[in-house]
Amino acid sequence: MSMSHKKKPAGRPPARRLLDRLLTTKTHTRDRAYSSGLQLTDVIGHLAVSRTGQVTAWYVAAPQRWSFRTDSDRNWLITAHATRLAELTGRRIHLRITHRPYPVHRWAEALHHATLDPLPGWERYLEEEQRKIARLPLDDKIVYYGVRVGRLSSAGRSSARLMRSAITRESSAIADQAGIVDRIMAAPGMDARPADPAAMDWLLTRSIGLGLPAPVVLPRPSGVWTPEDIAEWTEGIEWTAPDPYSPHIKVSGERDGQRVERYVTVTTLGQMDLPAIPESGYGPWLQRLDRLPFPAEVSATIDVRDGKEANREVLDQLARVQAQRDHHAEHRVAEPMSLARQGALGQIIEDDVRSNFSGLSTRVQCWVRIAVSGRDPEETRARVRMLTEEYTPRVTVVRPAGQYTLAREFIPSEPLAVDSHKRRMPVTTLAGALPAASAEVGDRHGPNLGFTSGITRRPVMWHPWRSQEVRESSGLTPVVGSLGAGKTVLCGQIVYNTSRMGVPWVVLDPSGPVTRLCSLPELRPYSKAIDLMRAEPGTLNPFRIIPDPDPAHYRPDAEEYRNESDPQSAAEDAYRSAVANAQSQRKTLCMDVMSGLLRSQITDSEMTQRALHLAARRVDATTHASPRDFLTALRQLEGSLEEHARDIAELLEAAAELPQGQLIFPRVEAGDDRYQSAHHRLVVMSMRGLTLPTEGSSRAEWSLEEQYSMPLLYLAGWYAQRSVYDRPMSDRKGLWLDECHEMLRVSSGRALLRKTGRDSRKHNVRALYGTQDAGDILTADISNWVDSVFVGRTVGAEAQAAALRLLGIDPGNGYESVLAGLSQRTRGSDQRRGSREFIWSDGDGGIERITVTLDHRPQLRDALDSTANPHKRTATPAENPYVTLSKGGGAS
Incomplete structure (x- = not known):
């Protein structure tokens, strides 16, 4: 042709x-x-x-x-x-x-053009991904x-x-x-x-x-x-x-x-x-x-x-039915039940056509x-x-x-x-045929996540920065699901794919397994795993991990101030306000950390709270301050709080001598540690050994180890965010905060998540928040900045209702069972669930059920596998001792 x-x-x-x-x-x-x-x-x-x-x-x-x-x-x-x-x-x-077929090479070309500075081996990566996608229409x-x-x-x-x-x-x-x-x-x-x-x-x-x-x-x-x-x-x-x-x-x-x-x-x-x-x-x-x-x-x-034509045809059919019924009556033969059904149906249709004026008849x-x-x-x-x-x-x-x-x-x-x-x-x-109904989700510009697994089976692609750069939306993405829902695999795949695109990521991994990403051959030269639990004293100094605003981000010619009557004054006012907010956040963060190091019986005391507030007001809130300055301010309080404040200072001084406390209290003024993440595409900050409290447990029931773990977690969150914000404002950046529901327990943790969500568009950040309960996101006052949402397997009526609301779906319409049925495992089966399923709202109107699979990348799949496996450390299973006994060997 x-x-x-x-x-x-x-x-x-x-x-x-x-x-x-x-x-x-x-x-x-x-x-x-x-x-x-x-x-x-x-x-x-x-x-x-x-x-x-x-x-x-x-x-x-x-x-x-x-x-x-x-x-x-x-x-x-x-x-x-x-x-x-x-x-x-x-x-x-x-x-x-x-x-209209969409050639795989066209997607690869679009992804290549959307990539700015890929890592070596990019061509091979594209070839491997094309082979994977070519298996699906x-x-x-x-x-x-x-x-x-x-x-x-x-x-x-x-x-x-x-x-x-x-x-x-x-x-x-x-x-x-x-x-x-x-x-x-x-x-x-x-x-x-x-x-x-x-x-x-x-x-x-x-x-x-x-x-x-x-x-x-x-x-x-x-x-x-x-x-x-x-x-x-x-x-x-x-x-x-x-x-x-x-x-x-x-x-x-x-x-x-x-x-x-x-x-x-x-x-x-x-x-x-x-x-x-x-x-x-x-x-x-x-x-x-x-x-x-x-x-x-x-x-x-x-x-x-036309209504009259249709009504005339129905009446003709009714006349034929009536003639047949008369014929049976004339010969005294019982009429078939089908004639009665046809007559009744015809009368319903005739009445509907004649009396319904809505057009739906x-x-x-x-x-x-x-x-x-x-x-x-x-x-x-x-x-x-x-x-x-x-x-x-x-x-x-x-x-x-x-x-x-x-x-x-x-x-x-x-x-x-x-x-x-x-x-x-x-x-x-x-x-009801709705021929245009479709299952579209994602875009054709980003890496492949998996495939739709609802009505259709189509590849799913997502460019995490297209929202900020094209739709001018935020970059906040909650990843919700119960234990074993596959949150780590999904987020790890996103980090892996986009790191190979050249986008720098900072990952906060409280439990530690994500550090295995840094050991993959293709990422090893460009990655760094930082064990925060073994870092230098003062690494998590609350006054240092919240940086001062960059004056370069407050230029009069910026979009926010261009339309003001006096752009110069507007930019300067905004900068001064940002500096004041940073100082206020440092004080709040320090006070939350000090409260977290004390027993709940002491923290809940009104005198304790007054003493902490007064000390926070007196301390210098610049980046050069230290929690030891906070202790000095406590010891200098006078009046009715003097004795109580000194006792609190002594307790905090004792906490500073512990290994966990040394991360917060520097011995001397620490140097600049930004070199740790400045030159790497992937930085995974691990807190391996951190013992987080059981979900829902009372603070009074926490052990000393659990008590100290909470302040370290949200301090590490601020530390990770600082590593992202140190990069140029318009550059693509990624931040993955796992177990973020723990950070939402304190005001400084909520402030961290709000700040990241609010600034994600301006700083071109894709922020992944891993949490077990969508209710945490809804109650943290950050839902206004949510762009896209992944919801994995979720059980419990309250958790399911919260997850549906986060997706923009009204609860009570039967989708609760869909959430509970994701990534199902057959009862009594020895096989693991394999690929995980999510409901994904892509932020652009698409909501579909997708399956995330890494079968084509077994090394990546194994690196992200956080399920306990006692055989993983040995190349071959241990020999069965009963085999030796059956061969004639006996126990001595």
Whole structure:
């Protein structure tokens, strides 16, 4: 098939002017031979003209999200779709569903262009990822609607040179009808835009080359095509049917310089027994095709019936039923129960059509064809069986004879081949097909996370900094899930992939296993694992880990101050305010740390709190201060608090002598430790050996080790954040804080998470917050900065409700069981759960169930595996001692 379209002038004149030109230049259609052999003769913008003069306006529907919506939202979507269809009463609609493959190399190219400074080995990484993604279909579903808007009469054409006024009236009427349909199709529920030349080109390419592989490159067509142009789409394409009753046709043609052929079978939908949608959970009945592991083409011809016509037909059917019942009564024979059912159903339909004025009582009749193709007849038959099984038992899938004429229905402007298998239904049942419903999530610009595992199975990509750089949103991503939900594997994969893109990451890992990332050969030269528990005394000095604001971030020409009346003063005021906030945060952080080092009985005392507050007010809150200055301020308090303050100072002095306390209290003024993370792409700060309290336990029950662990944890969080903020403001950066729910127990920990979320867009940071309970995020006053959310397996009614709210889903709609069912493990099985599942809200309107898998990278998978494995340290299992005994050896 040759696709060398002729060059046309740029731009597209209004439809009315083009129709005028078409009428004045074309002769009678019956007197003209068309080399294409198609009914389609002309394309004007999104209007297609047939030999008989029928004008059809073509539209492309926007994808509709179905997953993780409430039943009320889904019902609204179906009702809105039905309302739009009802507004097209009296018109014929041609529904076409096709697919546009997305080549894997195009994704790799997009990822490469989105990468600024990759690590060595980047080309090999891209090659490995392409092989992984190529195993799954990476194509886009495109839904077309063709709506008849009028007809160009043959009389008008033949008299074109004599009656200019008749031409003007006819083209004006068609243009007006097209405008009416444009508005209907653009309304909510349909959300369809007129097809542009590229979309029309793709529609013809996929329809005439039915079943053939999609061409890799298509030219950029113009907006007006003549019969000579139409013929180019059929050039080189051959359709052959072995015999009239053959179960398929053979389609062959040129694709990228090679001759290829496919065997195509067209099926049609027969009897339907559809349950209530969405209440039954069956889902849109055309969306079921997305579950197939191969693309299926759809062509549906739909007539939206006039109410009077539909009512007249129902009355005729009722009259036939009554005649049969009278006939049985006349012969005194018991009538079949089916007659009574048909009569009752007919009366319901007749009453609905006659008394319902909402438009939702509109009836439609339709013929739904589904085409599948294969490389040989055996593959095609196997795919037809899979299609049939997908709809069994609710819908009958039939393979009629006359495959050649049925296949022609897929081409725009071709007539209906046969009238058999006509389906009559309410417009709401047709709307329940929701052909544009899809499972889109993520983007095509970032690394691969896994694949969707709900209705469809498609690769999932995500560029973590596209939100900040393109959508101007925040970079805060909570990762929620119970123990074993897979949070470490997911976050570790994100860190690994983007580190290879060259993005620097700082990871705070309280338990220590993530440090194994730094040992992977591809990351080892560019990574550093820091054991904070063995760091120099004073490493976690609360006054040093909160840096002073950088004056370079407060320039008058910055976006925040550019529109102020005095940008210079506004920038200076903002800088002074930031300095004051930093000093206030240091005091609060120091006071929280000192409180955390004391027993709860002492901390809860009103005198203790007053003493700590007074000491915090007196201490110098610059980066040169020390907690020892805080102790000095306590000892200098006078009055009623003097003795109590001295006792507190002595207790804190004793804590400073312990190994954990030495991390907080420096012996002398420490030097600059920024060198530890400044020159590495991946820095993992481990607190291996940190003993965190049991979730939900009372502070009074904590051991001394647990008591000291809490202040160290949120100090380490501030320390990790400082390492990120030391980098240039606009550079991409990543921060992963694991076990962040522990930090939310104190004000300074909450301030850390709020500050990171608030500044993530301005500082271009993607912040991953790992937590076991979404309620922590909701109560921490940071949900306003949440961009995307990952929710893994979650148990417990309260935790599930909080997780759903974080996803933007109202609890109580049945999705609690979905959260509990993620990453299921079979009872009694010795096998581990394997790949983990998450519900992902991508921050851009997509919410889907995804599976995160690392099967193609076993070394990375093993490095991130935090499950206990006593055999991991030995190359081979220990020898069974009973084997030796059975060989004759005895115990001495």
